[in-house]
Amino acid sequence: MSGARTPWPGAPYDTEPRLATLDPPLDVPTVTAHDDERLTRQLEAAVTASDAPDVVFAASRHGRRILRSGGTAPTPPQLREDLRYEIGSATKTYTGLLLTHLVDSGRLTGGEPAVTLLDPGRDAGTAPVTLAHLMTHTSGLPALPRDFYVRALPAWHTNPYARYPAARVVDAFLRHHPRHRPGVRWHYSNFGVAVLGHALAPATGASWQDLLTEHVLRPLRLHATALRPDGPQLDAVGHTKDGSSTVPAFDAGGFPAAGAVRATPHDLLTFLEAHLDPGDAPPAGALRAVRTPVLRRGLGHRHVHTVAWFRHPTAEGGPMYFHSGATLGQQAFLGFRPDTATAVAALCTRRFRAGDPFVSAAYALLAED
Template sequence: MTTPHREELLPATRRALLHRIAVAQSEGRAPSLVASVVRGGRTVWQGARTSVDGHAPDENTQYRIGSITKTFTAVLVLRLRDEGALGLGDPLEKHLPGTGAGEATIADLLAHTGGLAAETPAPWWERTPGTLRPELADVLGDTPLRHPVGRRFHYSNPGYTLLGALVEKLRGAPWEDVLRREVLEPLELTSTGTQPRAPHAGGWAVHPWADVLLPEPVEDLGRMAPAGQLWSTTGDLGRFAAFLVQGDDRVLGARSLAEMRSPAAPPEATDVTAGYAYGLGLELKRSGERLLVGHSGSLPGFTASLTLAVADDVAAVVLANCTSGVPVGTVGADLVRIVAEAEPRVPEPWRPLRDIDPAVLELAGPWYWGTQGFGLRLGADGLLSLEPLTGTGRRSRFRANDDGTWAGLEGYYAGELLRAVRRPDGSVDHLDLGSFVFTRRPYEEGAEVPGGVDPEGWRGVG
């Protein structure tokens, strides 16, 4: 493995990053804090602060990452979907019968809309041995549901235990073994696993009113492992962050990862103003105008954050070994912002398309839905982009289908079909977009505009 290149960031940027984590460690009173920044798919900065002289952690020091584990579990489930072993709309009961939560779909569980309880029955699972909950029934309890299935976002740790059990059922192997074979080994995440190994940080509780420490217990979570068991390092999580953006066909393709990064669960009313949503195993948040994707994690003695700004091509990892005190999510967002603002992403050079179908090129240009003007542009990525000429209104990108239609990728037109309707001579009469008719001129005479066009045409007042 090559040593990460870190010289690319400017000295002022590196100092700003160091200052941010120094403030976080000092004000949060963390025994130690380690962080890294990833850009262009590789680590470009690494920093650490510690309360013990001469023992600073580095990118190879393990910390417990808590619920970031859920993103790894989600990757395993999406792999099964891509292989055709399950559908996201399948009820859990189809593949894992008898749980009492079988009406929830696979997508519901991934997006925390399955209606399940947030936690297991007492005692608190994060601070007690997993042997207390040997079966799924022990994780779910007698009344696993708190809300109607599919109606609202309600974060559920037991939901990811069910997904882990689903992986085990369909793969015929323990979740830990499947994860190692299908994700950790292909991505070379050699310092990520279910058990700590040296060098690793110890977990601490810091007294809220005194500068003293208390060691936290380290429990094996048993059945709850798919929800929060993993240990990892900033080095490994940096590589995982790069994977979550770029994809790796040995593990999961870029299209499925984009699906994971898309909102799948409606936010709670209290989250709407905060700009929070949840995808398929990933959190989505707004920080100013910047969209951040990733996941946070915590277990007694540890807090963790993985933050990605895809548009800026910057990711940050922050790990601390204290139960509370350090807002690792905020710190991660700040590290991303510092790099993105101080050293903005340099755009790739513009390059023309290599090959072009004249029938597709014919679609480019201005179109009108009624009287509203839109521009349809063909990009070098092969996608069509529809944007209002006035800057307001619905917009979307479209990907070509094999049958000559185009599928909307986002916004109002996500999943809707764009189709060119041609005249007998082969020329384009109009575009049909989910029954909306787009013509080359406003209410073009002779085009198939619903309701027809007044034969006297446009006129003044008189």
């Protein structure tokens, strides 16, 4: 992770918060009816190419929304665009925004050692894993706890995370001995973000669920977003790779901060539009800050990350921000691009498979100038 930078005090590459401003505005051509028709055709083509029981591709451009849905399954009683979908790891964009808001509002610094929060009285040591490390995947933790696979194996095709509760996640963290100093290597970790979620409770006096509701969902009016299953009348039903068999609703177990959010396409667009136009009300400062690169890695530092998003350049315009996610039976892609005032939310009720066109189609919609 050469050249990495982390955003808060207590992390090894910065000693002051770096809550930066928005990307410089660019001149954007006026959106015309022809542009809307073209985007509609692209969304319809993406729905068809995804080959899933239920598919929704939703786009917002300058606040004008276009949604297209379809699928190989019979049309459900509830409109596909009104159902809640599991977004899996894209939940981390909500958790990243939450942590950034808590830092921006002065409740936390991001440099708090997770071990002393989760085990009061324990010596943090000379190089502790901080909340910032956990959120930015620089904690040194593996993707999942070492004993996760053994515990999850009996339910591997149904609900493996449900067999690994919160107490076990915390215990696995307290027993873990990192091979590398925190902050020197990037390694994507559901484990780390899950630990962050649990560490927020002793740090703030409120659970991740309550904090997210109070500081993100309620202020952004995300009333059709949930943190647990509500049943088939409200939630889309996931399927296996071939789309033929249904799977149970996803239970995040002890990993809610890493993957528990489920939302309607309209709520997801509302969430993304808030990043494009934060306004003045909380968490506006955090919405601006989560655009800021906090680390760069890879050859030529070509891989750029913010606290919450992957950040890629585009061919001729400004950067795009995105995150994908998957559960056992559903997939999601969220992204936004400030220079074209575009947001894309894509959802399907089929497990990921090799050569899957779903994510690439969503990415292409956002990357196109």
